[in-house]
Amino acid sequence: MNTATIITFIVYLLGMLGIGLWTYRKTNTISDYFLGGRSLNSWVAAMSAQASDMSGWLLLGLPGAIYVSGLNGMWIAIGLAVGTYLNWQFVAKRLRKYTEVVNSITIPDYFENRFKDSTKTLRVISAVTIIVFFLFYASSGMVAGAVLFEQAFGIDYNLALFIGAIVIVSYTFLGGFLAVSLTDFVQGILMLCALLFVPALILVSLGGLTGLWSSIGQVNVDLLDIMKSVGIEDSTWITNVTSFSMIGTISLLAWGLGYFGQPHILTRFMSIRSVAEIPKARLIAVIWVVLSLIGAGFVGLVAITQFDVPVENPESVFILLVQTLFNPWIAGILLAAILAAIMSTIDSQLLVSSSAVAEDFYKQIFRKNASEKELLWVSRGSVIFISILAVILAKSGGNVLELVSYAWAGFGAAFGPVIILSLFWRRMTKNGALAGILSGALTVILWGNISVLNSIGLYELVPGFILASIAIVVVSLLDKDPSFEIKEEFNLAVGHSDKLQQEQNKSV
């Protein structure tokens, strides 16, 4: 690797560690460690939610997909953008308010307190779901990072894995949520700048959009049609006439459904300073996501025009463009953006997993009277423990995209419908929530293993989400009405506090 690129990387990594040290002094309680003491302003909350959401997929996977299939690859980007907006519009505010009303700092905590579940079943099942899925999710990110740096710079896989893990664990261990959010903020800016700068520069050299469309049209005109599916065969782009299908498009768009159940994104909503900051945060988040998805799309499109022979690994087009077209100092910064995308997702996932261990297991089940200081150190210990497990899993390798898609569907189906309905439906019950989590998770797990269902080609998140929603509604309606206290809290949290009083008066 070039010396200039190495220096840029080291400066970037030291900057992230500096944020960890600085926030260490501001982190005194477990609420500070897991929610930053609910102190994020709209800019940090918005950028942190988006950077945590978008992993290395944004700079590698999406440009790769568009490089291969042209504008048809934008369906997934459209699904994700719309999902991001709907999550900020309908979930953010109510979740922020509700978790404060029922005094909850984690998602399992919220489920237990929302439904007044004294049996701890909801907490344990949701905490186990979080630990298992995030372990695979975080380790898949580590594999992605290590493999890419091995391929791009010739660093030994294990060394790359080790260095990356040490930096992420250090700042997450020290500064907890504040460190993760502030590093996410910096990383989010870096990702967006890289995604706008790289295609913009190439676009100018091609003579703007007209030049780009013409250059791509000469390769294969169907790359410019969102309804046509194109693929690379024998080093040529060939239109795949039979492959456009409604099911395929629905599956791509359906990725957006996953947002409502991702704990590492939902905790950003819970941590925002006040509900009044949410509309501004939503606008910032939506503009960031639209610009970065369009930027990533253009990276894929301009790449079609830049190489004489289609590249062997389409997911490396961003790296190849940067390495061929930019001087080593700029290339160092642009490539650090990939690391930023990977790290900003893993750190948030590590933190949510450690909250499940410390808050949902240790405090609730083993040490009810544990002091704040004790919990803080158990949380820090959990970050290291989970990281070691993730690194061990990552060392054995694995298919990154498959794991991410599986974990995304798992969370989306298991938690998504429960989160939405718990915030909008007062009649929902504890057993309804339990039925929703179990049926959502089981559908996702079983769908891929039943060959008849698998052959349909539908993303398992779709049936998982639908079945979980049905299970919640049916079981809740069969269950007895929630208690007065639960209903009162619901009305307080969603701003209908007068409504219950009126109903009471009516019934009297």
Place this chain on the structure above:
Amino acid sequence: MDYSLSVATWLWIIIPFLGIIGLSIVTIFFEKE
């Protein structure tokens, strides 16, 4: 030969992206705490 995007492709991409930005701007003015 010149190529360009079809109107349908432009609309499929532009409407969702501009739509969510537009809705986010509009709701800032309507959501008062």
